[in-house]
Amino acid sequence: MRDVDVSFGGVHALQRFTISIEKGEIHGLIGPNGAGKTTAINTLCGVVQRQGGEIEVDGRIVNPRPRRLVEYGIGRTFQKPAIFTDLSALENVLVGAHAQSKAGLINGALSTPLALSEERDHTARAIDLLRAVGYDRDPNESAKRLAFGALRQIEVARTLMSEPRILLLDEPTAGLTGAEIARLAAMLRAVCDERGVTILLVEHNVPFVFGSCNTVTAMHEGSRIATGTPAQIRVNEAVVASYLGPHHGERAAPAPIEPEVGEVTRILEVRELTSGYGSTTIIRDASLHVGTGEIVALLGRNGAGKTTLLNTILGDPRPRGGDVVWNGRSIRGLSMDRIVAAGIGLVPQQRAIIARQSVDDNLQLATFGIRLSKRQYAERVEEMMTRFPRLAERRTSLGGSLSGGERQMLAIAKVLMRRPKLLLLDEPSIGLAPTIVDELAKIVATLRDEGLPVMIAEQNVTWVAPIARRAYLIDGGRIIEEGPPSVLAESEALAERYLGSIQA
């Protein structure tokens, strides 16, 4: 990829971006949020049109279009796993063999020997691949019901099914736990060594990239700033500056330590809560509480039930057993809009923002249903712009054009517009660069200091441990431990190693 330019509506996403990937290597592409990493991969796949520059595969200049990628031997995964939810896990992987099989309509309808033998071969290979990526559930399970980690595995298996020579992975570790990441790293190494597949890895998780790549390219604001071995990049000043900001020397100051609060009143109390979706019970007898002026962390690996627990507090799904007490009154069985009106605000994992509306419009939509005078509204917007200076610069930009970090800020701002009395954050750090996570920690700590209690569901314990007063460890839908976050962080690591190895 040479001198590639891409711009969206005046914003230069890629500027004379150049990257060259050697055959048989694992090449890491790193950079802070909004650097243009995903745009680079999208351009390479022809999903995004480029304005200039050229792309060369195996010495041939190509003009990639999504459908021809398989011909070039290129496979890719998406930041948010693109899973065919109407198909089972196995069928998802079988779609990866589409281009290799010939059986058409007639063969399919009549189950001719051709179709049957193709199906048999591909099914066997698909099941092998599912095992190889660490998928350990029933292959016939509908993709709708699977947890995030499993979806990632399916997507990787599906892409490998088309036997690519070049594999493009867009943030494959996002949303995975330590054990899952370690397994992924081992698998990528194996794919590269045994099948001779070249891999381009777009990642935030810098240790993971340094640990598994031969070469690393760092980019910032749409351009390449350095290429080299992990060892070279690690000490490259431009790279360090782009990640940590120009003042990284001062960064050492951790997010403010919580002031000692005198009497803590419990404003939210969850008692022996049980809930789930459809036939599956996910949360079992979970009890926890949040008091005034404190940050509480809800730690646990993927699929432990963190999101479901937060959603149950909000009333969807409704609790099956137990009680949720808000300021001394049970809110069990209330509908979500009434719970939100009562003052609980949730920032969901997917950062529910409206992609086709501007930042301003998104904020306005967030005040739907509450009466605000023009002055009050303007005040609140102003408050958000001071809280989130990044948003102030992009007030007229469409939600969909924001980078991951900006989206997260907007998602939080939307909830704060309603002045909630309790803030619930669902994995806010997913997909964010370290500097942004630091910024997030500061913002959350400030909110707490201003008297807003916060509960953070996280698997990335490093940033919550310093600011949270208490933490709960959840696994298999049960709260298995409660205590100071630093202590729990260790026991979580233990639990993960333990549980992770059983599942492997």
Place this chain on the structure above:
Amino acid sequence: MTKSLPRFPCSPLVYGTLLGLAAIAFEFTLPPYPRFIFGQFAVLVIITLGVNLLLGVAGLLSLASPAFVGIGANLSTAIMLRAHVPILVSIPISVIAGWCIGWVLGTVSLRLAGFYLAMVTFGFLDVFLVILNEGGDYTGGGYGLIVPISTLPIIGNVTLDVVIAISAFTAGLMIVLVGQVQRSRIGRAWLAIKDEPIAAEIQGIDVPRMKTLAFAVSSALATLAGTYQALLLGVTNPSAYSLNVAVAHLTYVVVGGMTASVVGPVVGPFILFVMPETFRAIGQYREVFYGAILLLVLIVAPNGITGTISDLMTRGRARLGR
């Protein structure tokens, strides 16, 4: 959802034939009027299989289904009248024509989705109706054509019973074949396109081709059903291909479940056509009855019949497992 490919010890053709023969056998246990209803039901099953394939599997919303039923009915009848050929010739020609017109309509509509696609297909239906009404002797104008008596080798005259038997047999065969296609590589590609078009394309699926193919298959099924419908009713009726009919077809699919299942396209017409017909005795309240059934099904089973049943089955299995 579909499980992995069931191991057919012999060709699906055998199973299709068996199901078709069973349908014929059932036909002859019925008294004359229910038998006629059964024939109409078989025709509707064939149409609904096609509409479900387009909407429930490939995720494409088309309102053109009655146009293809009309093409089947009129073309086959016109060929029989003009060229004096038996149905053995006129039906295959009509179906091939339906396939081709469907392919073209699919190609034209490629860039469109959702309501825009629905509007274009509605336009197609409208144009077809104008042609039908203005077609003079070729279409019989607003009166339609009277279907001539045809003969088949061995069987002889194509009586109403024979037409019902052919329709029932075809419906049985198509249930099996369409089910196989939906479970095959092609069916998976359709479902993949419906869920994540970009990811599907990146896996090497030729999305435009697959969409046109879905249109062609769906149109061919509707055309085939149309040729039977004309034989069944003895006339082609220009008012039988209106937008109302398109909506009825969509309702069968929605009530049936909009899934990659062949049970839905049988259940939908059964609940919304056969059951109200059975209560024809209640006269003018029949429409009320139809509406009540529709509301009841959608309240009790919001995912359609098959969607809800599969939910219940997983729930049941989970309970057994515990």
